[in-house]
Amino acid sequence: MMRKATLYRFSLPMEAGIILRYQRLKTRDGFLVHLQENLQGNVREGWGEISPLPEFSHETLEQAQVSAVAWLQQWCLGAQPEESGLPSVAFGLSCALAELHGELPEKADYRKAPLCTGDPDEVILRLGNMAGQKIAKVKVGLYEAVRDGMVVNVMLEAVSDLQLRLDANRSWTRTKAAGFAKYVNPAYRHRIAFIEEPCKTQAESLAFARETGIAIAWDESVREAGFTPQAQEGVSAIIIKPTLIGSIDRCRRLITKAHQLGLEAVISSSIESSFGLTQLARLAQWLTPHSLPGLDTLDLIQSQLIRCWPGCWLTNSDMPCVTLDKLSVAWSHECR
Numbered sequence: 001m002m003r004k005a006t007l008y009r010f011s012l013p014m015e016a017g018i019i020l021r022y023q024r025l026k027t028r029d030g031f032l033v034h035l036q037e038n039l040q041g042n043v044r045e046g047w048g049e050i051s052p053l054p055e056f057s058h059e060t061l062e063q064a065q066v067s068a069v070a071w072l073q074q075w076c077l078g079a080q081p082e083e084s085g086l087p088s089v090a091f092g093l094s095c096a097l098a099e100l101h102g103e104l105p106e107k108a109d110y111r112k113a114p115l116c117t118g119d120p121d122e123v124i125l126r127l128g129n130m131a132g133q134k135i136a137k138v139k140v141g142l143y144e145a146v147r148d149g150m151v152v153n154v155m156l157e158a159v160s161d162l163q164l165r166l167d168a169n170r171s172w173t174r175t176k177a178a179g180f181a182k183y184v185n186p187a188y189r190h191r192i193a194f195i196e197e198p199c200k201t202q203a204e205s206l207a208f209a210r211e212t213g214i215a216i217a218w219d220e221s222v223r224e225a226g227f228t229p230q231a232q233e234g235v236s237a238i239i240i241k242p243t244l245i246g247s248i249d250r251c252r253r254l255i256t257k258a259h260q261l262g263l264e265a266v267i268s269s270s271i272e273s274s275f276g277l278t279q280l281a282r283l284a285q286w287l288t289p290h291s292l293p294g295l296d297t298l299d300l301i302q303s304q305l306i307r308c309w310p311g312c313w314l315t316n317s318d319m320p321c322v323t324l325d326k327l328s329v330a331w332s333h334e335c336r
Helices: 061-076 087-100 120-128 145-158 174-182 202-212 248-260 274-287
Strands: 002-013 027-039 042-050 134-139 162-167 192-196 216-218 235-240 264-267 328-335
Touching: 002 061, 027 061, 027 087, 042 087, 042 274, 061 087, 061 328, 087 248, 120 134, 120 145, 134 145, 145 162, 145 174, 174 202, 192 216, 192 235, 202 216, 235 248, 248 264, 248 274, 264 274
Parallel strands: 134 162, 162 192, 216 235, 235 264
Antiparallel strands: 002 027, 002 328, 027 042
């Protein structure tokens, strides 16, 4: 048996002005891992992306590299190493193994819920051309809560069959959350599929849901130690961001539990490259086929990476695709 593992490093320029919490992100950096196995002439390979997200991942890129190399060294020697304790590493390696073993289906859900971070008119136009169920996501909490409420109300009024997902990132006090709700017509509130963690604490978010009738979803909470989905009044969904959560197996356990409780599970991006996004689209088709994934982050990066998002050239012909020969090898090893 021959096993070979290679870790490629990438650095892709971000669109100007992308700020994550307290840091301006100029490049999206990470690794692609490539596993190869030759067992009696049967050659298999698998790929995965390891790209911790600054300000959100607990691990740094350097820590991810050390952990990945330690795992790959054992794997090359024929072992079945334990999962890395670093979520981005655990996820990327699990994708590579799943491809290697033929477990990650090729069929993918390439639909995207349009993301609104500024001008709602642009998203309203995109929704007009959207076939089937109309779902969009709006980042709230970046401006005044009252402004957010007015924007949401305008969108729901303009598109009568629209379902909105909102993401507040725990940014509101109870007072600000109440101010937001005040400007959303009560007749439209049922078309807010959920707000991801509107308030600073779970208790405040649950109280907001009870008082306003606006459903909430757990996002940051899902990534906290010991989280288990529960049936709670006002909670309609959990958000699964595999790069921040961990391996495919860990994500699948959370999704299965959520579905058993009648909760929606939505697979969502952590600003992965086009390579990682295509794997998330495959994962979504496999594990959450009835939920539109939250993968509308491709345009935040100025280049695609090896595997391109289908049809992207139709909407953005200026976006180049970085090929494998343009990447540097961070580590490689082969055992026979």
